[in-house]
Amino acid sequence: MPIRHMIIHQIDKKPDGSPAILHLADQALPESQACETLLQDFNNSYNAKQGKGWGLFHPESGAYPLCGMLAQCLAGRQTFVDFSREATEHLCKLLEESNLTTGGHVLFAQYQQGITDYLTIAVLQQVETVSVDDQLRMISTRSLDAGTVTLAARINLSEWQSNAKSRQYISFIKGNGGKKVFGYFRDFIGCQEGIDGPGETRTLLKAFSDFIEAEEVPEESAREKTMTLVDYAAAQTKLGEPVSLDELSGLIDEDRPTAFADHVRNKDYGLSAEIPADKRTLNQFRRFTGRAEGLSISFEAHLLGSKIEFDQEGGSLTIRGLPTQLTDQLKRAAG
Structure with missing residues (x-):
């Protein structure tokens, strides 16, 4: 599963109603076993999810700008890093407008599976984990939870670019985080349900x-x-x-x-x-x-x-x- 690009940004949103704080990465993550493991764990969790929706992009507009940003990136007129930063800024704006308190780490991963190119976008949370160091002492660390996914979508880039009539090149998790949370994320993707x-x-x-x-x-x-x-x-x-x-x-x-x-x-x-x-x-x-x-x-x-x-x-x-x-x-x- 070759990873073409992977980057993670953070939307720090406190439950006290204060404005969200954006932490945007300046460069994509280098190839590593950690990146491959994260993507593999995410895909295993995502594929196992029941109740996913399948659809297509709304026409590009001010309300649904992501498809236009992505098209610019795939055409080489914008870097993957700049695309992901602009998209995360838009996600943060929708989060604030929805008065939600769910921030997190925003994962963008473009990768190839077989002959098909995909883009995954997901909001991941951190969890406390316990491990043992070289001196057999218990240590507590924080790690990204790729196994519990509630806000995520996967875009089949190959189908989107090659089949204009397709109505199922986007899959997304439906409603696991509540209707309001799910709605704001689907609006961010700009996706309409095309296949039941x-x-x-x-x-x-x-x-x-x-x-x-x-x-x-x-x-x-x-x-x-x-x-x-x-x-x-x-x-x-x-x-x-x-x-x-x-x-x-x-x-x-x-x-x-x-x-x-x-x-x-x-x-x-x-x-x-x-x-x-x-x-x-x-x-x-x-x-x-x-x-x-x-x-x-x-x-x-x-x-x-x-x-x-x-x-x-x-x-x-x-x-x-x-x-x-x-x-x-x-x-x-x-x-």
Whole structure:
């Protein structure tokens, strides 16, 4: 994960209502193991966060100047250091206008992962840590807490510059620090929500269930394909990457690698080629299955409590919204 630029500024904001004090760095941090460790720890924490939003920049304006500052930097008309200083000054201004007391150390990190360039912007807090020195004495130190992140955004610079139609090149943490705090930080980034991650994930899972039913996939194979989908999507989420519909299709059916992708496109589910999977929604998508004496039951876990109710004492299931095909067969048998 080559780091192109990294710099940290500080907004010192006291809870007594006094004006914030800016401490702006004059130069970027030199390459070091400490920088790599900080960024790795941050990415691990950020990728694991549930409830992230995905979106795009508002058009540049006085209210949303960051995208213009960033464009100037990437075009070489402003240094990374000057860009980060100007951006932090704007962040501090919004902080004061919002009457918030949350300052911190503002991290700017431009780095490459694979062939993709990213910019991470985050407000980190310091925490007290205890360690042991060479004489085995306990010492107390302060360190940046990259594992507890509430204000952060990551911009896919490559996609922003190459795909003008994209609506998901920015990801950001939603609401963990309170609506007001989250709002001021999102205004600072100048981001508008463009993709509904949970909604897209639910649509993907619905398309998958329809595909399994349409293809009349046997129970054991359906279970394997479900685990393939969930494992792949979870792995992509852990990496901070979207789910590729074509790649997923190839994993679901190696013999017919385009079958699922063709099903999604032909049925017009409205899904993008890349989907920002929502971890919480994925965790709800598990199948309960069972077979005994000519009876075979299989359903997704997220239906339990909505369309399917389980009576534990009576050992029975109540199913609402039966498939039309099954209903028609039952009506014919009853008649």
